[in-house]
Amino acid sequence: MGIYLDYAATTPIKPEVLTQMIDIYENHYGNPSSIHSIGRDARKFLDESRRTVATSLGAQPNEVIFTSGATESNNTAIKGIAYANQHRGRHLITTKIEHHSVLHVFEQLEKEGFEVTYLDVNKAGIIDLEQLKNAITDETILVSIMFVNNEVGTVQPMYDIDYILQDKNILLHVDAVQAIGHLPIDFHELNIDTMSITGHKFGGPKGIGALLVKTDTPIHYNQLGGEQEVKRRAGTENLPQIIGLAQAIKNVSSQIDENNLHLMTLKNQLLVSLQERSIPFELNGSMTETTGHIVNLYFPFIDVETMLTLLDLANIYVSSGSACTAGSTDPSHVITSMYDKNRAFHSVRFSFNEQTTETEVKQVVAEIHKIYHRFKKEEA
Template sequence: MEVYADHAATTPVKQAVIEKMMEIYATHFGNPSSIHSKGRDARRYLDEARRTVAKTFNAKPNEVIFTSGATESNNLAIKGIAYDQMNKGQHIITTKIEHHSVLHVFEQLEKEGFDVTYLNVDKSGMVDLEQLRRAITEETILVSIMFVNNEIGTVQPMYDIDEIMAQSNAYFHVDAVQAVGHLDIDFQEFHIDAMSITAHKFGGPKGVGALLLKTQTPLKFQQLGGEQEAKRRAGTENLAQIVGLAEALQISNQHRDEHNIHLMNLKNLFLVTLQERSVPFELNGSMIDTTGHIVNLYLPFIDVETMLTLLDLSNIYVSSGSACTAGTTTPSHVLQAMYGDDDRAKHSIRFSFNEQTTEQEIKYIAMEIHKIYHKFKEEA
């Protein structure tokens, strides 16, 4: 059996999305900025995709900026707001468990003279709300907190954070990459000024994403050249992939509640099956404030590299954490922040599923982990 269990890293492109994209490549290939009929035809599809994204999140079409993905969206939002507002203050806030496309930007801004507060999290990966409340001052211009953590699946208490942000003048950016398709996100309901998404996390193509930006949010734009995206992000729009993003977004919200129930059932089945087989493990994160698609396990009997290799030999494809740190031996900064323990991070594996994952596949993964455990137990 072959099991792909690394959906938090990237998801297979859905067939309906591929068909929609191929239609654009074959027939609607004009430049959306051209004024001739082929250009106007392409513009129609671009505008429709923008409306689809806006409607999904209860945003306005002019609040959607198409980008190359979450990394660009995060960079654009954080740098754009920080540089625009730096004359009003240079204090910015994020958490210790953000994706590196957020953390590395804050680290760079810190080198440039910005004062950065990195919020702590507890052992479930939940942000310290009191620390956030105390940290915000009149000098704070930006707060960036991810909705769902990409390594452990913890969902941040966004309503509580929103109440705190509503009492400040700081702008609020949210990395919502892992939340799309799992949670209902109302861009107008929350005091979110900027929000990042990327298509390949919910059945769309790689290389395309979006930044949702509230109408009155100031931003110093980073990419100059043309007047695309209402002069906010220069460069010819990647029309086929943008249409693919919109199509995948629509599909991801169909039967979302049923899919979430299925994923939580799979998560429970996975943990129970490992327990029944007497495999020693601990869950990294929470079983309450979480999505069902990510399960991060501490397996004390084996190191990450060995486990990944042995699972791969059994045709089970998983990861140790963020795909953006693949190939490095650096322990997960997320688990370090949660537990203060490098050793735990060196023995933890992330499994991530989607609505197509079956109970049979889950049981197969548990069975192979059981085999590996007993092999190492016998050799010990």
């Protein structure tokens, strides 16, 4: 099959997760909203899944809304908070390196008359806390900041951000998609108001996610119809997918320390092996304020499209950034914000999970070494 190092884009579904889902498809197919025994049987699994997700993230079960994924969750949270609180103000704050399911929502809100401040980041991909403080006005109602960046793995200082916002009547939305399974998260301890996750980033199925909404958070819900999700998201719940999400988050939450040690070992091995072979590169981001599963590297000797093509021909699968921008010729907005466009055109993202082996990393480095010497000869 080759070597897959694009786990930040998506992960294969875990066998135990698939087993649980098949059981639901075959044996517990009722509509959770039906009042007969088959419906009540389905409702039991739905409620248990909600408790599992809530427990794993330090939330209450009634604070978990199941969605189709992080894009829907981000859209619902940001637009819902903006519309519900615009009587208090119409100023919003986010960063320049958010996922497009966040940035495009803010761009739309700007067209509707909201004012948006986009925070800069340094070369480690971290916001300036002083800039955040200075950006806040009496009109500010929402701050939306990604916990772990999906392209460079940078971890934002969420406790410091929370401290700045406390007692200011400003709501905090967090895109936590890349944090699940890599960082311990306590929804209430962090004092987050809304938070997005998606199942396919940590061994769960695609097409299922969740939005956590703190009790009494003023937010509008736009998906109307039935009474599902306590009138917060109409539509029959996708029970097999929900079961898969719950099983996956339960698995990764119990293995964070073990997996992080393995991932940091792989990350260090990749960097050291490249250095040992004298391959020119630079790390995009931080070596300390980061997770172990994402490594973004600048290779000055080759453009990213050529590198990806040559690696793909060698059955090595990596990316230039977010899978949601596939097909775009634009450089990564994340790397551009941290450095410049030129660097973005020469940067590659490698992302691991617990299935990645040290042997695979060595094979990838060996292939990059071949590519480097090929281009070195051509330049000579």
